[in-house]
Amino acid sequence: MSIADNIENIEERIQKACAACGRKRDEITLVGVTKFQPIESVMEAWQAGLRYFGENRVREAAEKFAAFRESCPGAELHLIGSLQRNKAKAAVETFDCVQSVDRESIVLELGKRAAARRGPLPVLLELHTGEESKSGFPGLDELFRAVELVLACPALAVRGLMTMAPNTAGEGLIRSSFRQVVNAQKELERRFPPPAGGGWNWSCLSMGMSGDFEIAIEEGSTLMRIGSAIFGERVL
Numbered sequence: 001m002s003i004a005d006n007i008e009n010i011e012e013r014i015q016k017a018c019a020a021c022g023r024k025r026d027e028i029t030l031v032g033v034t035k036f037q038p039i040e041s042v043m044e045a046w047q048a049g050l051r052y053f054g055e056n057r058v059r060e061a062a063e064k065f066a067a068f069r070e071s072c073p074g075a076e077l078h079l080i081g082s083l084q085r086n087k088a089k090a091a092v093e094t095f096d097c098v099q100s101v102d103r104e105s106i107v108l109e110l111g112k113r114a115a116a117r118r119g120p121l122p123v124l125l126e127l128h129t130g131e132e133s134k135s136g137f138p139g140l141d142e143l144f145r146a147v148e149l150v151l152a153c154p155a156l157a158v159r160g161l162m163t164m165a166p167n168t169a170g171e172g173l174i175r176s177s178f179r180q181v182v183n184a185q186k187e188l189e190r191r192f193p194p195p196a197g198g199g200w201n202w203s204c205l206s207m208g209m210s211g212d213f214e215i216a217i218e219e220g221s222t223l224m225r226i227g228s229a230i231f232g233e234r235v236l
Contacts, residue, residue, distance in 0.1 A: 003041060003044045003230060006230045007045065007048045007230055008048075010030070010230065013213075014028060014217065016214075017213075018217060023217065028217065030052065030224055030226060031052040031225045031226065032045050032050045032054065033053075033056075033225050033226060034064070034231065035057065035081070035227065039064055039067075041231050046075065050230075051074060051076060053076070053077050054078045054099070054227075055095075056080055056081025058083070058087040058091050058095075061077060061079070061094050062090060065077055076097070078098070078099050079091055079094075080162075080206075080225055083098065083100060083102075083110075085106065085109045091113075092110065092113045092116075097122040098110060098123045099123075099124040100124075100135070101124060101126060102136045103137070103146075104145065104149055107123075107150055110156060111149075111156050112155075114153075114155035114156060119157075120154065120155055120156055120157035120200075121156055124158070124159055124161055124204060125158065127143060127162070127181055129165065129176075129178075129181060130166040130167070131166055134164050140187060147188065158200045158201075159200065160202050160206065161202070161204070162207070163180070164209070165177035165178060167211075175215060177207075178208075182219060188202050204222050204223055205220055205221050205223065206221070206225065207221040208221045208226075209224070209227070210226050210230075213229075
């Protein structure tokens with residue numbers, strides 16, 4: 001199947017999952033994960049209607065998307081992989097959103113580097129809910145401290161939370177992962193209520209990948225990161 005066929009198939013599955021749990025399709029953003037995929041595949045996805053793209057590596061994204069974004073205005077690029085401090089400046093220059101803010105040092109570095117932007121850099125805070133090898137804030141206390149740092153950085157605008165569920169066939173473990181994020185979102189909204197005039201909020205829940213996005217929809221995801229189900233297996 002072509003990339004366009006894969007996107008159409010995913011759209012049908014999203015619509016079906018939304019209907020099953022009483023949600024609207026426009027509540028959910030589909031992000032195509034293009035790590036290791038050639039620019040030709042990215043362009044094919046664009047032509048099929050995809051407008052949001054996710055990359056794991058700063059250098060790869062900068063090289064791949066430089067010309068693409070000039071010829072395809074309206075594309076939005078998200079960093080979804082763990083960020084090293086020495087890549088923060090390049091990340092700020094390359095991405096429209098950093099989803100994978102996973103430690104306090106990255107908050108501070110992004111806050112410093114984003115000061116030169118025209119507007120605040122949207123960020124998501126990553127909550128660790130899955131495998132030990134994955135990154136993210138380990139619990140609510142650490143998350144709360146990170147929030148205080150983000151809110152003290154005028155160059156950053158928090159938009160919500162991100163997580164990676166365990167890589168397992170156990171649906172219960174996957175749902176538990178997503179529910180931890182939903183509960184954290186509710187606690188954050190209570191402790192750090194967004195300003196009435198906007199600027200930042202907790203509305204985004206980046207949950208769900210190729211193998212579990214329908215469960216994520218049922219649990220409240222508003223943004224899904226889909227790679228192999230769109231592009232096939234990664235080309236190394």
